[in-house]
Amino acid sequence: MPTTLAESTILRTYAERTPRSRALYERARRLLPNGVTHVGRYLEPHPVYVSHARGSRKWDADGNEYVDYFGGHGALLAGHNHPAVVEAVQRQVARGAHYGASHELEVEWAELIRELVPSAEAVRFTVTGTEATLLGLRMARAFTGRGKVLRFATHFHGWHDHVSFPAGGAPGIVPGIVEDVLICPPNDVARARELLDANEVAAVILEPTGATFGHVPTPPEFLHELRAMTESRGVLLFFDEVISGFRVSPGGAQGLYGIRPDLTSLAKIVAGGYPGAAIVGRADVLSALAYTRDDGAIRSPRVVHQGTYNAGPVSAAAGIATLKLVRDTDLVERAKAAGAAIRAGMSEVIARKGVNWCVYGRFSDFHLFASRKAAPVTAEDIYAGRIPFTELKGGMPAELVHKMRTAFLTQGVDIVGWPGGLVSGVHTDADVDATVTAFGRVLDQLGEEGEL
Numbered sequence: 189m190p191t192t193l194a195e196s197t198i199l200r201t202y203a204e205r206t207p208r209s210r211a212l213y214e215r216a217r218r219l220l221p222n223g224v225t226h227v228g229r230y231l232e233p234h235p236v237y238v239s240h241a242r243g244s245r246k247w248d249a250d251g252n253e254y255v256d257y258f259g260g261h262g263a264l265l266a267g268h269n270h271p272a273v274v275e276a277v278q279r280q281v282a283r284g285a286h287y288g289a290s291h292e293l294e295v296e297w298a299e300l301i302r303e304l305v306p307s308a309e310a311v312r313f314t315v316t317g318t319e320a321t322l323l324g325l326r327m328a329r330a331f332t333g334r335g336k337v338l339r340f341a342t343h344f345h346g347w348h349d350h351v352s353f354p355a356g357g358a359p360g361i362v363p364g365i366v367e368d369v370l371i372c373p374p375n376d377v378a379r380a381r382e383l384l385d386a387n388e389v390a391a392v393i394l395e396p397t398g399a400t401f402g403h404v405p406t407p408p409e410f411l412h413e414l415r416a417m418t419e420s421r422g423v424l425l426f427f428d429e430v431i432s433g434f435r436v437s438p439g440g441a442q443g444l445y446g447i448r449p450d451l452t453s454l455a456k457i458v459a460g461g462y463p464g465a466a467i468v469g470r471a472d473v474l475s476a477l478a479y480t481r482d483d484g485a486i487r488s489p490r491v492v493h494q495g496t497y498n499a500g501p502v503s504a505a506a507g508i509a510t511l512k513l514v515r516d517t518d519l520v521e522r523a524k525a526a527g528a529a530i531r532a533g534m535s536e537v538i539a540r541k542g543v544n545w546c547v548y549g550r551f552s553d554f555h556l557f558a559s560r561k562a563a564p565v566t567a568e569d570i571y572a573g574r575i576p577f578t579e580l581k582g583g584m585p586a587e588l589v590h591k592m593r594t595a596f597l598t599q600g601v602d603i604v605g606w607p608g609g610l611v612s613g614v615h616t617d618a619d620v621d622a623t624v625t626a627f628g629r630v631l632d633q634l635g636e637e638g639e640l
Contacts, residue, residue, distance in 0.1 A: 190587070192587070193232050199590070202594040205598060206236060208248070208250045213237070231594065241256065244268075245619075252600070254601060255601045255619045255622055257601070257603050257608075258602055265457045266513050273460050273461070276509035277462070279505070285500070285502050291504070293505055296504075297508050298313075300508060301458065301466060301468060304434065305429075305443070305468060307427075307442055309468075310468065313466050313495075314493075315463050315500075316455060317346050319346075320466060327473055330476045332424065336369070337390060337393065339369060339371060340399070341373055342399035343374065343393075346430075355371045375407065377413050377414075394426075395432065396427045396449075397551070401432060403580060403606050411441075424450040424451055427452045430456055432551075434511070435520065435552055453467055454467075457510060458507055460506030464507055526616075527549055527554060530624065533623070533627075534556075540628075541631055543631060545631075546567060547567070552611040553610055554609050556603075558639075589605055591634060592630065596630055
């Protein structure tokens with residue numbers, strides 16, 4: 189029988205190592221819901237509070253050092269404080285942080301995006317990925333004249349109303365929105381075709397590598413089938429490349445798979461870890477944002493889009509510096525190679541210890557599946573669709589996830605709560621070795637608490 193969180197030696201060890209983080213958390217709990225500013229940062233017995241970071245590493249308020257796989261929620265492909273990004277930001281901060289006007293950097297930024305992303309005929313900047321998907325879906329409705337959107341269960345597109353509820357709705361979501369958003373099981377071609385045929389759908393939105401950057405993988409064949417189905421029905425295909433953009437290839441998933449979506453949302457890497465995002469795609473679709481002239485009169489855009497911080501100069505500077513690294517160096521391939529090395533090393537640990545866990549991933553990532561099945565589960569089982577998506581995402585007990593994350597922290601590694609991690613292009617062989625060693629010790633700790 190597994191130990192409870194209150195009885196856990198893992199959590200107690202972590203708490204003893206992080207008294208300053210605990211003190212900060214006690215202050216935060218009096219101010220913030222759950223004491224955190226993002227649901228992904230909630231952790232029992234308390235979150236880790238970071239004081240500074242550099243490259244592939246970060247340090248907490250108590251001076252503990254961690255190999256970092258949170259990576260700014262996936263934004264830091266070049267790691268923390270890459271010299272080229274720091275220099276660009278420092279230079280721009282001295283020139284101005286907010287002009288309330290157009291500037292040269294936004295033009296250069298958009299040109300780089302169009303150079304890298306195959307479908308980016310036109311670009312509109314926002315501040316977050318949530319804003320980009322919200323604006324994209326609004327434009328899709330305006331362009332097609334249709335009211336419904338099709339999305340896939342477990343795929344994440346931000347927290348606005350159309351994308352942030354499960355089937356049936358959720359508190360705070362207007363019933364009419366629930367009715368206009370069709371939710372399909374992931375990778376289900378037959379059901380997707382059925383929903384498209386039975387409804388006036390404006391757009392189909394999905395993460396092209398699968399939910400949470402491949403935690404629930406999407407096979408490339410499904411993407412090609414979906415492109416054909418949407419194109420034949422006049423439905424816009426919307427790739428949410430907030431994570432996969434510039435990470436699976438310089439041109440994102442669409443560049444790797446040779447698929448041209450109608451709309452694409454970008455964030456995270458596109459702004460080099462600073463606040464910045466974009467919606468890109470077909471020029472005729474994005475023309476809904478443009479002023480027009482009719483008989484000499486200026487007409488307002490069909491879709492009006494504001495935003496105080498759109499294309500902020502500092503974010504633009506960071507984005508340009510990062511995208512040049514993506515374009516001109518092997519940063520993407522180095523990140524993918526480090527991810528592959530971590531997966532290989534963890535797989536060896538799993539085999540050696542004889543546990544029915546599985547580590548998988550295809551790019552600069554790793555995902556851990558703590559299988560409760562009697563027989564071993566392999567990455568091939570997952571990619572063949574033999575493991576239900578409900579088991580892959582959200583199927584692990586929350587108590588196990590908290591123990592796992594805190595166990596990794598006690599071993600000097602910070603993972604995300606999928607559980608898994610996002611790998612940068614600056615993670616070293618030493619980081620990989622430290623991570624694999626930590627994983628073995630984590631399994632030992634979890635075994636002592638009856639979790640294996």
